[in-house]
Amino acid sequence: MRVFAVLLVGFAVEVTALVAAYGAWGLLPTLGLLLLGGVVGSVLLRREGARAVAAFSEAVRTRRAPHQEVADGVLIAAAAFLIILPGFVSDVVGLVLLFPPARRVLSRRIARRAEERERAMVLNVRYGQHPMAGGVVVDGDVVEVRPESSSDRPELT
Template sequence: MAVVFLLYVVAEVAAVWAVVSLIGFLPTLGVLLAGAFLGSWLARREGGKAARAFMDTSRSGRSPHAEITDGMLIGMGGLLILLPGFVSDIFGLLLLLPPTRGVVRRSWLRRIEKRAPLGGYPGQQQERVIVVDSEVVSENKGNGPDQDPPPRMIIDSQ
C-alpha cells in the first residue's frame, strides 16, 4: 500500500511539473483551482441525482444496489477532485461522469458478487421461509423426532 501511495505522489508531482513547464506557474494554479470548483459543482449535481434515484428505487421496492454504489463512487470522485493534482482530478472526473461511472460500477458489483454472493457468505446455511395457509414454515426443518414433519403442500412465490 505504501508503494502505491508513493507512486501516486510521484505521478502527481510529475504531472504538475509537466504542466508548469508548459504553461507556467500561475496558469497551472488557475487550472487546478478551476478543476476543483468545477469538480465540486459536478459532484454536488451528480450526488443529488444519485440521492433522488436511490429514493425512487427504494420507494418502488426494488433493491438499490446500483444507486448505493453510484453514491459511493460519486463521493469518492468528489474527494479525488478536491485533492490537489492532475492525476487525482482525472480519476475523480472519471468517477463523476455517468458513462464511465457505470463501467466502474458494473465491474465493482461483479467483483463484490464473486467475493460474497448475494445470498450470504460462503458456507453460511441459507433458510427460505415459505408461508403455507398463513403459517410460516421453514424449508430447512429436519424430520427428527422432536421437530414438526414437513408440510405436504409448499407454495413458493419465487
C-alpha cells in the first residue's frame, strides 16, 4: 500500500511540475528541457555504469566482497529508470543518484536499515515470535484422537 501511495504522490508531483513548466515557458522549451535531461542523464549513466562495472570487476579480482559496488549498481539502475521516466522531478532525483557521494550516503542508510531489520527479526525469532505469523510459536506434538465406535461403548439399560 505504501508503494502505491508513493507512486501516486510522485505522479501528482510530476504532472504538477510539467504543468507549471508549460505555463511558465511554453511547450517547446518544456519539451527541450525534458529531452536535454534525458540526454545528459544517459551520458552520465553510461559513464557511471562503466565505472561501477570496473569497480565490481576489480573487487572480484582482488577477492574482496563487492558490497559497495553492488549497491552502486542497483542505485545506478534506479537512476536509469528515473531518468527514462518523463518528468523534471524524476530526472533531478535520477541525476542526483548518478553522483557517487549521493550514492554512498544512500547506500549506507539502506545498509544500516537492513541491519536493523535483520537484528529485529533475529531477536523476534530468538524470543519465540515468528516474523511472518506475527505471533508466538508454540512447540508441541500432534496426538491423534479416534472417535469411539458404538461397539466399544457400554450399553445403558
